[in-house]
Amino acid sequence: MTDSEDLVSAYADDAERDAEVSVRPKRLSDFIAQHRVRDQLDLLLQGAMRRGAPPDHILLSGPPGLGKTTLANIVAAELGTGIRVTSGPAIERSGDLAAILTSLAPGDVFFIDEIHRIAKPAEELLYSAMEDFRVDVVVGKGPGATAIPIEVEPFTLVGATTRSGLLTGPMRDRFGFVAHLDFYSPADLEILLHRSARILGVPITDEGAVEVARRSRGTPRIANRLLRRVRDFAEVRAEGVVTLETAQAALKVYDVDALGLDRLDRAVLSALIDSFRGGPVGLSTLAVAVGEQPDTVEEVCEPFLVRAGLLARTPRGRVATEAAWHHLGRTPPNGTFSSSSGPTPDLFTAES
Ligand SMILES: Nc1ncnc2c1ncn2[C@@H]1O[C@H](COP(=O)(O)OP(=O)(O)OP(=O)(O)O)[C@@H](O)[C@H]1O
Numbered sequence: 001m002t003d004s005e006d007l008v009s010a011y012a013d014d015a016e017r018d019a020e021v022s023v024r025p026k027r028l029s030d031f032i033a034q035h036r037v038r039d040q041l042d043l044l045l046q047g048a049m050r051r052g053a054p055p056d057h058i059l060l061s062g063p064p065g066l067g068k069t070t071l072a073n074i075v076a077a078e079l080g081t082g083i084r085v086t087s088g089p090a091i092e093r094s095g096d097l098a099a100i101l102t103s104l105a106p107g108d109v110f111f112i113d114e115i116h117r118i119a120k121p122a123e124e125l126l127y128s129a130m131e132d133f134r135v136d137v138v139v140g141k142g143p144g145a146t147a148i149p150i151e152v153e154p155f156t157l158v159g160a161t162t163r164s165g166l167l168t169g170p171m172r173d174r175f176g177f178v179a180h181l182d183f184y185s186p187a188d189l190e191i192l193l194h195r196s197a198r199i200l201g202v203p204i205t206d207e208g209a210v211e212v213a214r215r216s217r218g219t220p221r222i223a224n225r226l227l228r229r230v231r232d233f234a235e236v237r238a239e240g241v242v243t244l245e246t247a248q249a250a251l252k253v254y255d256v257d258a259l260g261l262d263r264l265d266r267a268v269l270s271a272l273i274d275s276f277r278g279g280p281v282g283l284s285t286l287a288v289a290v291g292e293q294p295d296t297v298e299e300v301c302e303p304f305l306v307r308a309g310l311l312a313r314t315p316r317g318r319v320a321t322e323a324a325w326h327h328l329g330r331t332p333p334n335g336t337f338s339s340s341s342g343p344t345p346d347l348f349t350a351e352s
């Protein structure tokens with residue numbers, strides 16, 4: 001993660017995923033917030049351990065960076081089992097999947113990330129494995145082909161998806177436990193930041209944590225990333241301590257504003273307000289105005305701007321809300337669209 005434009009993206013590249021390992025909670029008791037999911041998972045896992053059988057298959061859904069991979073690893077750690085990891089796009093042929101399934105040890109956790117991207121034949125193979133712990137391996141071709149059933153050790157499938165709407169009905173039905181992860185409140189992210197700072201050996205004050213937390217878009221991954229950047233700044237330009245002042249100064253250098261918007265997010269709002277008097281304006285026109293592809297504006301900027309109550313999508317086009325005018329320090333003209341829920345309460349609740 002070198003490009004400052006990506007500093008508040010919820011996605012991670014491989015280098016960042018490596019950097020995340022050190023601060024990743026290993027046990028359920030270290031997993032911050034998400035109390036409902038935690039309680040339910042705790043019951044599920046305890047119950048299974050009492051019965052001495054693997055728990056139901058678990059589906060974890062939610063936006064990137066909220067803790068799905070973390071929870072999958074925690075499930076295996078709590079059960080004291082092994083974990084095998086793959087992802088939907090990595091399973092090209094159903095034979096690859098059969099090979100993994102038949103090599104699982106009893107009780108193993110099998111984690112499939114991005115499970116909504118699994119190919120159809122592999123998905124069908126997975127059905128019988130999940131339901132009956134059996135896979136049918138087809139031998140031969142044409143009319144002479146026969147399916148040989150092979151037993152699979154009892155296992156727990158943990159599926160993760162950022163797009164649960166793309167899962168097929170039969171797939172979803174085979175999970176006995178479905179958890180949806182929501183965005184975190186600033187207070188939760190403060191706790192998370194104190195924990196990460198302790199692990200990384202970075203002194204951070206309460207005010208410093210508050211400041212980083214509220215710019216983190218409700219996302220642990222972004223909070224941890226901003227902490228690493230603020231630490232760099234604190235070590236090079238200040239006494240190594242993350243205080244309110246160092247956090248503010250650092251995030252100014254990195255162009256992350258008080259609500260966690262980056263340069264492109266602000267460019268979109270400025271264009272809407274300055275060039276189109278707040279809108280409504282069509283997506284492609286807006287994209288041209290900021291020199292980006294429509295896809296980038298729609299997929300990278302808009303979800304958070306909408307969630308933050310700064311931008312609205314209306315049938316006639318994109319509109320800057322009253323809160324957006326205020327955020328850029330402008331006075332909205334009369335009759336400006338005001339997001340019904342306003343920026344703050346809406347900011348940390350998931351879009352349904
Ligand atoms: N509840 C939590 N408590 C502490 N740290 C967390 C929590 N949730 C996530 N994190 C941290 O946030 C980072 C991202 O989490 P994780 O990789 O599990 O997200 P994800 O949902 O799998 O994202 P993606 O969809 O991109 O795969 C990790 O470094 C993890 O340590």
Ligand SMILES: [Mg+2]
Nearest residue numbers: 068069070113
């Ligand atoms: Mg993940």
